[in-house]
Every structure is written in structure tokens, then in C-alpha cells.
Amino acid sequence: METDVLIIGAGPAGLNSAYEIASNGVQTVIVDESFFPGGQLKQQTQYFNNLPRQFEAQRGITLAETLANRLHSLPVTMLHKHTMIGVYKDGSIGVSNGESTFPIKAKKVIVTTGAAEETCLFPGWTLPGVMTVGAAQILMNRERVLPGKNAIILGCNSFSQEVAQQLKDCGVNILGIIEKNTSLGRESRERLHSDIPLLLNSYITRAMGRGEVEKVFINHNGSEQEWRADLICIGNGLSPILEPFEILDCSFTNKEKLGGLLPGYDSNFKTENSSVYVAGNAAGITCMGGVLLTAEIAAADVLRHLGVLNREDAARQTTYLWKELLRIETQTDSEVFYARVASIQEFHEKNNIPLPTSFHAILEEC
């Protein structure tokens, strides 16, 4: 199979960059391992308010439909139940549908593999009844199965707070949110619900039970308490999914604020491999607005290299998108934006590429 642009992953970043590219008449193929497009949006019933201007505030499940439906009349081939498993010598991407494996040759590849949830180590974490907050959300909103009756949420962040509220709305008794830090970030403070107990300076020392979670021991301010619970939801944050990047000859960098290890990329989200781009949470953990905008920045540079956009138009568009990214990311967590800019500066220095003049205006805003 041959195409102009190949996108790995049909989550919000993949779908949004596909729209930007294919609406210019450029042939695009999207590979996704799931049955339906939308990635993690498929079970996210929470509202996303802080989106790029062309999107109204909407629930994740609606946003998945919005993003997928606008591709219908465009030159986009969607390969569901297909997985990228490797790279051929000539740079073609090896894709498998479980039955056979075939190469897809593309002029440009955008990797939008998203992020994976991190777990947390404590004795008993492998018992049935312990899962990540994302897994609990899939059970609840996609499979329509209540994951438990009495739940403990481990880790206080916007996502775990959101899922705690959704579990509560479905009738699950939330015993409390356990947070190891002694204070909360601004966003978590603003989201705090008074009807869900929050224990700061706390951690789980052990979970026990016969075949499943029954008892949970919690260290709160240095003293141990015993709680009866059948569900522990771990909200230990996200980290970018990295598997495709090493075999694509991309370099890695490390930024704690962006979720730890991530591929290095320039101010257009192009990696060390000049035909490979990265966008969305795979380029550093961010808010939904950031996921969508990074996809548009990558798409603009792809269009320039394919000769669809001229240099001036691409530069104008990229400057606008970076200002939007600055606005949206700093509204949610400005440190994410600064970490991203620092990582880009390091990438340009390391590879001896001058930063584009349009980017200097962004640097001055920092």
C-alpha cells in the first residue's frame, strides 16, 4: 500500500491531523488497533472546555464522533484492527491485521500513539479489584459494568478526580482519594469536591483479601488505618507510548513535566527522522486542547514539505497555532508548555538547527 501520509493511531491527535491534511486533498491512511476511531475519547464522558477555537466545548465521546465524522468525505483510508509492528529497510511501516503483515509506504508518517497509564507498587496491587482509573472508566462507560462498590482512589489529579466523580454518580461509594503529596496543584484544588474525602500525605501500605481486594491499609500522616474496600483505582498519571520511535531512528529526551521519556522533536513536531512526526500525548502529556493543537502544528509542516502549503502560509499558520498552544496549555498547566519549549530548544541545539524566527516570539512570551 502507498500513501502520501500515514498516521499511527486514530485518537484525537491522529484524527485531527488527518483532517488538516486530507482536507487539502492529500491521500491519508490511518492505522488503529481498535474497532472504532476515537482512542481514549470513546469512554470519556467528561466535558472538555479548553479546546481550540474551531471546537465547541463538548464531552469526550461526542468529540470522538465530531473528529471521526468530518473525515467521511475526505481521501482518508481508515484501517481499523491494524497495528504497526515494525519498519522495513526502505522506511515503509509494517502493519499487521492479525492475519498477515504488509508494508505501507508513505512520504510522511505522523505517530500519534498517545499515552499509557502508570501503575503504582504496593503489596497487593496485583489483586483483582486493583485497576487504573482509566480501566475503571472503560468498565463503567464502555462496558457498562460497575467495577466495585466501595472504592479508594490512589493519586489526586484532574483525571482521577473526574473518574471518582463519575463512579460516585454511578452509585459507587468513594471512601476517599489518597494523595502522597502534602498539597495539591492549582487545577486539582479548583476541581475539589467537598463530598469526596481527600487524604493528603497518605499512601497505601497494603491491600489484602481472599482472591480480591477486601481490606486496604492506609498510612495517613504517619499512622495506619484499615479500610474495607473492594476497588482501588490507581491514578498515577500518564507517560507517552514510545514503542514505535526507536525503530524509526528517533532520539529520546526526558521531561518530568511532560510524562518522563518522550521522543525529541523540533518546533514543528518533526523528530530526528525527517519523515517522522509526533503529536498528541505521545509528544508529552498535555490537555485535550494541547493534543489537538500539536496535531495541527505537525500537519502544517507535513503539508509544507509535500508542497501543498507554501513557506509563508505554513509559517503564518504555525505561528497562530503556537500562540493558541501557549494560550491553552498555560491555562491548564503552564509548566507543561515551558517544559515543551525547553525540550524543543534542546533538540534544536543538539542537532544544530536554528530555531525558526517565528518561534522567537513564542520564546519571548515564556
Add this chain to the structure above:
Amino acid sequence: MDKSTIVCRCEEINIDEIETAIKMGASTFDDIKRLTRCGMGPCQSKVCMNLVRELLSENLGKPLKEIPPSRMRMPLKITRLGSLVGKESSNNVLSVFSESSLEEGEQQNE
């Protein structure tokens, strides 16, 4: 923490086994993998990679960012051999398999 706590649930490797490997000189995730089979099960270290990196960081007294990730090789996802070699009998790997499985008196397939 209890040293019998599982870190790699696919291969059932606990903290004690990982710390023993570190005492034997392991300093990266791949070292631990080669010594213990940690990360070699169905999830291919998707769950335990960062847990092991954190244990390495604590035990070696190094910052987490200095502990490299595992080597990420092809195939990136669990893949059936059949889907790699294809269905045609002309394919090298498959034709070797079918030759060796021929019983006496059986006809070679086209």
C-alpha cells in the same frame, strides 16, 4: 515495602529478585530482563518498565532520567508467526515448515 511484592505480573518477578539482580551488577531495565525474565511476558514490559526503572533509580542512587528505557524491538506488539510469514507456500519460512512436517507417502502441497 514487602520484598515479595510482584513488580512484573506477567512473569511473576518480585522486588527481591530485581534487587538481587541489581546487586549482581544490573544497571538498566534490559540487564534486569536478561537476568530475571522481567518484562518478557504477554504485556512486553508495558506495565513494569517504569516500576523497574524506579527500583533501579532508588537502589543505584541515580536520578530516574539517567535510567534508560528498555530496547524497543520489532515486532512492536505480540504477533502470530503466521501473520509474519504470510499464507503463500512460496514463502521461505513457511515452505521450510511444510517440508519438515511431511509424513512418508504424503504429497508436497502446491
